[in-house]
Amino acid sequence: MTHGYTTGTGTGPEPTPSYGIPQQRATDPAAGATDPAVGATPPPPVVGAAPPVAGAAAAPKPPSGRDRYLDLLRSIALVRVVAYHLFGWAWLTVLFPSMGVMFALAGSLMARSLKRPALGVIRGRIRRLLPPLWAFSVVVLAMMFVGGWNPVKDPDNGGTWGLVKLINYIIPIGAPPYPWQIGSNSGLLENTWAVQAAGPLWYLRAYLWFVVASPLLLWAFRRAPWPTLLAPLGLTAIVGTGLVTIPGETGNAVTDFAVYGGCWVLGFAHHEGLLKRIPRYLAVSCSALVMAFGLWWASGHLGPDGWDLNDIPLAQATWSFGFVVILLQYSPSWQELPGRLARWDKLVTLSNNRAVTIYLWHNLLIMATVPIIDQAYNLPFMESERATAALDSTYMLWMFFLVWPLIGLAILAFGWIEDFAAKRSPRLWPNGAQRARTRRGD
Numbered sequence: 335m336t337h338g339y340t341t342g343t344g345t346g347p348e349p350t351p352s353y354g355i356p357q358q359r360a361t362d363p364a365a366g367a368t369d370p371a372v373g374a375t376p377p378p379p380v381v382g383a384a385p386p387v388a389g390a391a392a393a394p395k396p397p398s399g400r401d402r403y404l405d406l407l408r409s410i411a412l413v414r415v416v417a418y419h420l421f422g423w424a425w426l427t428v429l430f431p432s433m434g435v436m437f438a439l440a441g442s443l444m445a446r447s448l449k450r451p452a453l454g455v456i457r458g459r460i461r462r463l464l465p466p467l468w469a470f471s472v473v474v475l476a477m478m479f480v481g482g483w484n485p486v487k488d489p490d491n492g493g494t495w496g497l498v499k500l501i502n503y504i505i506p507i508g509a510p511p512y513p514w515q516i517g518s519n520s521g522l523l524e525n526t527w528a529v530q531a532a533g534p535l536w537y538l539r540a541y542l543w544f545v546v547a548s549p550l551l552l553w554a555f556r557r558a559p560w561p562t563l564l565a566p567l568g569l570t571a572i573v574g575t576g577l578v579t580i581p582g583e584t585g586n587a588v589t590d591f592a593v594y595g596g597c598w599v600l601g602f603a604h605h606e607g608l609l610k611r612i613p614r615y616l617a618v619s620c621s622a623l624v625m626a627f628g629l630w631w632a633s634g635h636l637g638p639d640g641w642d643l644n645d646i647p648l649a650q651a652t653w654s655f656g657f658v659v660i661l662l663q664y665s666p667s668w669q670e671l672p673g674r675l676a677r678w679d680k681l682v683t684l685s686n687n688r689a690v691t692i693y694l695w696h697n698l699l700i701m702a703t704v705p706i707i708d709q710a711y712n713l714p715f716m717e718s719e720r721a722t723a724a725l726d727s728t729y730m731l732w733m734f735f736l737v738w739p740l741i742g743l744a745i746l747a748f749g750w751i752e753d754f755a756a757k758r759s760p761r762l763w764p765n766g767a768q769r770a771r772t773r774r775g776d
Contacts, residue, residue, distance in 0.1 A: 402668040402682070404439050406675065407661065409685040411435045416696050416741075420734055424642035427650070428629075431643070433537070434597040434654025435661065440541065441601020444548045452549040459545045463690070464505065465755040467538060469748050470694045471503035474531050483513045483528070490514065506538040509583040522705050531698040540590045544598050547591075555602045563603060566595030567651055574647025593651045597658050604662045617663045621656035628652035683766035688749040692741055695748070699740040703733040 411432035418426045447455045485496035491511035502510040512528040519525055544551075555562040569592040572578050573585070580588050603609050609617065628649040637645025643653055671679050685692060707729065715721055725732075750760035 400669075400686075401665075402671050402679075403666050404442075405682050405686045406668075406671065406678075407435055408439055408689060409678075409682045412685055412689060412692055415693065416700070416737065417734070419697055420700050420737065421730060422639070424640050427643040428641060428653065431650070431654040431657050434594060434650075434658050437541075437544070437594045438597040438601040438604070438658045438662065441544070441548075441598035442605045443601070444545065444598075445552055445602045445605040448549060448552055456545055456549075460542070462752070462755045463538065463542065465751050466690045466694060466748065467506065467535075468504065469751050474528070474698070475500075475503060478513065478516060478528055481513075481516045481528075483516055485511055488513060502535075502539075506535055506542055508539065509586070510535055523701050524704070527698070527701050530701055534693060534697055536586070536590065537693065539587065540594060543587065543591060544595075548598075551599060552602055555599060556606070559603065559606075559608055563596065563599050566592050566599065567655060569595070570648050570651040574651065589647055593647050594654070596651060596655045600655065600658050600662065604665065609659065609662050612663075614663055618660055621659040621663075623656075624652050624659075625656035628656070680765040680767060684745070684764060687761075687764040688745045688752060690752055691745055691749045695744040696737070696741060699744060700733065700737050702740060703736045706736060707732050 410430065414426060414430045414432045417423075418432075444455070444459075447458075485491055485500060486493060488496050488511060491499055496511055499508065499511045502508045510532055512532040514529055515525050516528050517523065517525050551562065570589070573580060573592055574589050579585065600609075628643075628651075631652070632641060632643060632646045632649035635646050635649070639645060643650040670676065671682065707725075710716060710725055711722065716725070746762055749764075750762060753760045753764075
């Protein structure tokens, strides 16, 4: 499987930049009590909540404010996404399955919010998701059109259908069209930049369908928790192994839903308290077996990039599922980051408040580092072969360090749209510093 939406196996993998790195589809978007895809803390529960899982003890009362453990997990997931898309290291998908973690956190928050009327919750989630997408779409589509792309004449998306598919840049219900080649390799951005920029939009599609399906999924989970929890793994074994093939983007969407559906429902289990009822030794032991199966399956079905689990749906689903169970079993529900982790508090807060902005823009910003770093070759001391060789050998590291200031600029330029979408007062740099000063009485 390769990148974007136009591949035939669609496991929701992550596209890597094409700077000599094999390409995949984009994954890996996305607060303690903040939904990664909407960047807003859900309102507190109200009276009239649905009954708990059958046979399960009442869910533990969550601490007031944000769960900083979940915030930390989301921040780690975002950093891992950026690193993977830049370096393309397959082992990162094993080290930390970011998308499984992010879908699980979003599922937990969705279950919390569904104590209110479902239609209002869905409307609120969609409202918070769309304005940041629109800002991104305006910029990317303008760049494509200026670069000479005509969706009507596109050989892959041509005619009226190409125009109709542009709606996915407004409401991500399907796969957005984009040119596979635009510009030239000698241009400001290399000629597959559109593929890389639009690749991460698969996550918004998957998230949107999970949100819409959540009232039904939560209803099923509360009546039959274990079948609902394990059903996505069974579906992945059917549609993610070639046993049943669904062609085109419908197949991609179904496979994405199956692969990460178990993690989404694990978020329900976390919120409802089901995971806490399982003895930790049993949960960890069973999770280890599920993860071992995932690695065993991957070993016999390696893709073009080896152990990249994004190319192996069943391995991705089982490894992510077991990994998330262990993370949520050990969930300490911190109200503040403890010990040395406290030094990262502001960055964790910022990344959670701007998770959508970071996820949407990071791939395009990774590519933007290239023309900036290339200017270094024009410096006088770079006439030395040793200096040129040193820059060549450390090029990717310079990209990694440079992309974070660029992401910071994107947060300043576009991040406030997340506040607007959530009907909050716009903030340029919401890292919690003002709240901390207020708490100290400064």
